[in-house]
Amino acid sequence: MSEEGPLSEAPEVDEARGHRQAPQVDLHGREGHTLSAAESARIPAVGEGWFEQPSNINKIIWALVAVCVASVGADLFSLYHKHGHYGFQEWIGFDAFYGFVSCVLLVLVAKQLRKVSMRDENYYD
């Protein structure tokens, strides 16, 4: 389907703006998918999308931090009655701490797994 990495053959469109067409691979049941020049022109160029501006990314991260702080703040100021089956579930910010640590640990372990299990893309071919 897409094993061959056909990027080099992809016909370029509107190169000046960094646009390119999808690689032409033979895909079962695939129909015409290329954009007209006018459609292509309406799409922001590479690096000019809203989500690509560093200032906007920072805004998103700060918003995330603000919501995170608010969610723990609700615990801190006892804005609601917190209850769980276990005592530790009622500690301030237990779920916040647990979620953060879990996700960091999962990634750090997965990086080690890569050392053992990662092979070339065409290993089995």
Add this chain to the structure above:
Amino acid sequence: MTEGAALIDGGARLAAMLPPGWIMMLGALVVPLLRGPVRQGWMLALPVLGLFQMLALPLGSEMSATFFAYELELLRFDSIARAFGLVFHSAAILSVVYAMKNDSALEGSAALVYSGSAISAVFAGDLITLFICWELTAVSSVFLIWASGNERANRSGMRYLIVQVGSGVLLLAGTIIHYAETGSLAFDHLGLVGFGTGLIFVAFGIKAAFPFLHNWLQDAYPNATVTGTVFLSAFTTKLAIYALARGFAGTEILIPIGAVMAVFPIFYAVIENDLRRVLAYGLNNQLGYMVVGVGIGTEFALNGTVAHVVAHVIYKGLLFMSMGAVLYRVGTVKASELGGLYKSMPITTLLCIVGAASISAPLTGGFVSKSMIVSAAAEEHYTVVFLVLLLASAGAFLYLGIKVCFFAFFGQDRGFRVKEAPLNMLIAMGGAAALCLGIGMFPGTLYGLLPYPVDYVPYTVSHVVTILQLLLFSVLAFAFLRKAGLYPPELRSTLLDSDWIYRRMLPWINDGLAFAYNRAVDRGLGPARGLLSQVMSTVERIHRPDGVLGNPWPTGATTLWAAIMLFALLLLSY
């Protein structure tokens, strides 16, 4: 005209007499004869008709047929079968809409037979009927993989078929032994009580992707066609969960099995590059929750399992659909090559985010279903399992939901400029997204369909805030890891998993043994070799066309031998 009306009337009467699922299986046979819009309409009509037929059945309906000496229970319509039947029909309808533009008759027929056989398996009241449907799902679904038409898919499909049919063979062997032990073919609660039920347990475990039996899933699903994977994601594994819930509820060994299943796929999901394979690992992880729920086996836990199956089928289908749309338009779903697609495919982006959120977030299906299983673990004092499931909730949301959305639609723009997904795909994804949100916002309807009365309130302030903390800080961890440069980059690679054992290790051992044998024969085993060749030449002499055994024996001789054997049998039995 009247003849046509009579034909339609007769067809309707016939359809009403069939067990659910059969309309789709029989209707699928006609698909290759139809063309264009007629075929599309027919393919959509079949699951819709099936759904209405099922809804018209009163709870407690039964239907049986005699097969040799056995009474087969083709239909057992109780509340647990109804819940699975309902979500399977919904998944079939959404998937057919998604696949509407796929003009392959083979794929269309295979998909309908596959969906139909999964549905009839859910209504099977005895183990023989279950076995027949079980094998039908295996044999029909492999065509969804082979339809990709490349070498990799061909070989992957063959491995898939061997594993799936192997599961069926174990089921049949277990059924025969169980019948010999108990004299019963009924598919009710079995429990791990003997060798027969043990084999049945392993057969279910293969399809449910237990650890070390799981790798057919991640191997095959990403190799199926764009539309094929969407069908595959719904039925096989959830059929296995149904079978476990029916036969092995409360079997304690399922709890550690499920807990391991909930965690280990996440590690692979973090570093896997093919986003459809990431979703396949995610599927495996969510099956872990369901297996834990079955293992706990209380009414509350089983309710949670069934609820989570319903929510999971829909949102996982939605995620596979959105990645299918990306594959369809861009030609790849490798994270290392994708990024910035939100500019080209904004609607798909939005719907994919709804699917990802539905894994756990409030107002979505996952929030009202998965939390039941986690709470059940706490209520029954499985503290470690509770903590493991909580960890998996955070990890799954992040690496199975956010990762897929982020690397496909955001991240670094790789410059691909493509069209939005086709309208029929958008309609299917929109329908799935609406169901995800509908289940999450109005959980009462879902709870009403569960096998036992539900006394659970998902929307308490405490529950909403704690889940939000868990999920928000997971996302914060992701942002932190990326900012700190600790997040592993997406690399084009193959990850070794348990499939390595049968794709590499066993062939190596085989080659090694052959090599050792040849060497041994070459070195000083002359006499043995001479003996061997003597044996072989004797065998050849006897079996030659003019040899003793090669000769066609006259009928009289055969009759004589048969008579002698019968006589011997008679003597022995006295």
